[in-house]
Amino acid sequence: MDREELWTLMKVSEHLKTEHIFGVRRNLLKGKILGMIFQKPSTRTRVSFEVAMEHLGGRAIYLGWQELQLGRGETVGDTAKVLSRYLDGIMARVYEHSLLEELARNSSVPVINGLSDDHHPVQAISDLFTIIEKKGWDVEGLKLAYVGDGNNVCNSLIEVSALSKMEIWVATPKGYEPNEEVLMSAERIWSGIHLTNDPIEAVRNADVIYTDVWVSMGMEEERQKRLRDFSGYQVNSKLVSHAKEEVIVMHCLPAHRGEEISNEVMDGPNSVVFDQAENRLHVQKGLLVLLLGK
């Protein structure tokens, strides 16, 4: 997605959200069917995509990895070729990012990344929409501070920051930095990407503070080590006090309350985490209309 496409998506999503508020349902995807492949669990992604398709007059089919022949060894490539004969689009959530690439290479219908170990683009583009909603369209010059693990969500936020020219400060413990390749390609188009090991430096004067779990799906065996390594990286009132007074606090959810974010911040006046979750629905509707609509 380039900058222009990202902005078109923001505008279309705003329009669809406004229509939704006024109870307008337009059958923009009448008769279209989205297949949703899940190799990992999901609450938001699954429900918001399914509801988005329903609201647009289409439908979505949940396809659990283990219930598909994928679970018995059918290749991703063959699966993509077959599903392309039935479906108008595929959304997939997988462990290895290369599985998504293989799906996309072999599919003749659009493939949407619903999260991989390395990226979570539908989350990050929805988050830009939430930032615009709260801070206005002129996001250039805003300071976004990401505190915690340099994970899939962080990688995608870096890409979205580069496209929208938001200043992004990423504070991680040593060894938990974001993906090298993502950094290199984002830095080619945007100089406002800063890495630090100091959460206070990252959040100082920030307009947006963002965090995510310290133990992502699939990393459960590293839990004890990670809890030790990330101590001092919790987004709590003390840390938030270094940001601007009107800072918004974001989390893609699910949260591990009391680990990466304290209860008082998650439920406090600066938190926009549930608006953020809601906006997944509106922005994914925009994305689906642009990808699957005529």
Ligand code: CP
């Ligand atoms: N934020 C997000 O993608 O949530 P789920 O894992 O519940 O889909």
Ligand code: NVA
């Ligand atoms: N980083 C988290 C995001 C969940 C939506 C994970 O991968 O588990």
